[in-house]
Amino acid sequence: MRITSARVIVTCPGRNFVTLKIETDGGVYGIGDATLNGREMAVVAYLQDHVVPALIGKDARRIEDMWQFLYRGAYWRRGPVTMRAIAAVDMALWDIKAKVARMPLYDLLGGASRERVLVYGHANGGDIDETVEAVGRYIDMGYKAIRAQTGIPGVKLAYGVGRGDLHYEPADAALPTETSWNTPAYLDHAPKLFDALRDRYGFGPHLLHDVHHRLTPIEAARLGKSLEPHRMFWIEDATPAENQEAFRLIRQHTVTPLAVGEIFNTIWDARDLIQNQLIDYIRMTVVGAGGITHLRRIADFAAMYQVRTGCHGATDLSPVTMGAALHFDLWAPNFGIQEYMRHSDETDAVFPHAYWFEDGHLHPGDAHGHGVDIDEELAAKHPYRPASLPVARLEDGTMWNW
Ligand code: GCO
Numbered sequence: 585m586r587i588t589s590a591r592v593i594v595t596c597p598g599r600n601f602v603t604l605k606i607e608t609d610g611g612v613y614g615i616g617d618a619t620l621n622g623r624e625m626a627v628v629a630y631l632q633d634h635v636v637p638a639l640i641g642k643d644a645r646r647i648e649d650m651w652q653f654l655y656r657g658a659y660w661r662r663g664p665v666t667m668r669a670i671a672a673v674d675m676a677l678w679d680i681k682a683k684v685a686r687m688p689l690y691d692l693l694g695g696a697s698r699e700r701v702l703v704y705g706h707a708n709g710g711d712i713d714e715t716v717e718a719v720g721r722y723i724d725m726g727y728k729a730i731r732a733q734t735g736i737p738g739v740k741l742a743y744g745v746g747r748g749d750l751h752y753e754p755a756d757a758a759l760p761t762e763t764s765w766n767t768p769a770y771l772d773h774a775p776k777l778f779d780a781l782r783d784r785y786g787f788g789p790h791l792l793h794d795v796h797h798r799l800t801p802i803e804a805a806r807l808g809k810s811l812e813p814h815r816m817f818w819i820e821d822a823t824p825a826e827n828q829e830a831f832r833l834i835r836q837h838t839v840t841p842l843a844v845g846e847i848f849n850t851i852w853d854a855r856d857l858i859q860n861q862l863i864d865y866i867r868m869t870v871v872g873a874g875g876i877t878h879l880r881r882i883a884d885f886a887a888m889y890q891v892r893t894g895c896h897g898a899t900d901l902s903p904v905t906m907g908a909a910l911h912f913d914l915w916a917p918n919f920g921i922q923e924y925m926r927h928s929d930e931t932d933a934v935f936p937h938a939y940w941f942e943d944g945h946l947h948p949g950d951a952h953g954h955g956v957d958i959d960e961e962l963a964a965k966h967p968y969r970p971a972s973l974p975v976a977r978l979e980d981g982t983m984w985n986w
């Protein structure tokens with residue numbers, strides 16, 4: 585079964601997505617996601633200039649060899665651009681293999697380990713009262729797990745405080761929006777949000793929170809400690825993880841569970857964190873970490889240390905990634921939770937999919953492959969629009985981690 589064509593499709597149904605469609609001489613095609621939020625065209629160029637020409641005529645069945653060819657063969661290993669291009673090819677080839685086998689992808693991976701996939705949604709508000717109300721709306725929709733973010737008094741545009749309930753998208757302008765940050769104000773305010781949420785809703789719903797790399801390790805330790813009474817499901821990206829050792833310090837001070845990894849690309853980014861049991865959840869997902877082939881290795885490695893998965897699932901990952909991730913989640917023995925920030929109706933129309941939400945869970949559906957397609961005619965009606973993620977500065981103007 586030879587690859588006859590590979591096309592990169594860029595579309596912007598509300599936000600930008602990069603999709604790879606691989607066709608074979610048998611008539612079966614596969615779809616992969618290559619979206620890198622705010623840097624989409626870098627991956628498009630990498631795919632078109634360096635990957636697509638090498639795919640034509642290759643055997644679509646040899647997924648492992650293709651992965652090794654694109655990873656080792658590039659010489660310049662790793663990085664978000666390269667690994668997203670590899671992920672797109674890998675996802676499309678698994679899609680093809682499962683379609684040919686006439687199986688949903690989770691069956692090909694080894695079969696379902698559970699009946700459905702626990703997901704969490706995003707509740708945001710400008711202040712604590714608004715966030716408490718937003719969490720209530722998620723509970724009413726059936727969610728069992730909810731990430732809560734709130735504005736901080738005196739801080740202009742704090743992270744995660746959306747405009748609109750369900751479809752908050754941070755990449756909101758062609759050039760980066762400037763937001764601000766104040767760590768002391770945040771550290772005082774965040775526990776008050778979770779006091780209010782536990783007072784109102786009790787300990788039934790799982791609560792999650794994203795720190796988005798804003799704290800130093802000792803500050804993250806303080807936050808973790810101050811949130812222990814709230815029994816968080818996790819706090820995420822409490823400090824930047826380039827230096828994986830930094831998490832040792834946080835770990836020494838708190839039993840609040842830690843999640844990390846949405847910006848990692850390979851198993852090497854998480855090796856120390858996992859094997860030293862410095863985290864509880866690994867956040868890499870299919871598009872970010874080189875596709876199903878590599879993510880499966882990460883999950884198996886994590887399982888040896890009782891680290892569970894918590895795949896990134898913000899709206900900048902297309903429905904193709906969501907579909908592929910849900911098959912992976914249904915299989916992964918050490919699955920923890922899946923992020924599910926809903927796509928807009930406009931996006932869903934461009935990417936018809938088999939997965940569905942019910943009672944706080946998603947199911948990938950039983951369509952053959954990963955169950956997500958692209959309507960190319962509709963996609964063409966939404967041309968690319970440059971969009972960047974924001975940046976953050978401290979009050980004195982110092983650049984900070986967004
Ligand atoms: C998350 C993420 C997102 C990111 C976004 C950037 O936990 O979902 O942190 O909110 O900011 O994916 O593109």
Ligand code: MG
Nearest residue numbers: 794820821846
């Ligand atoms: Mg995050």
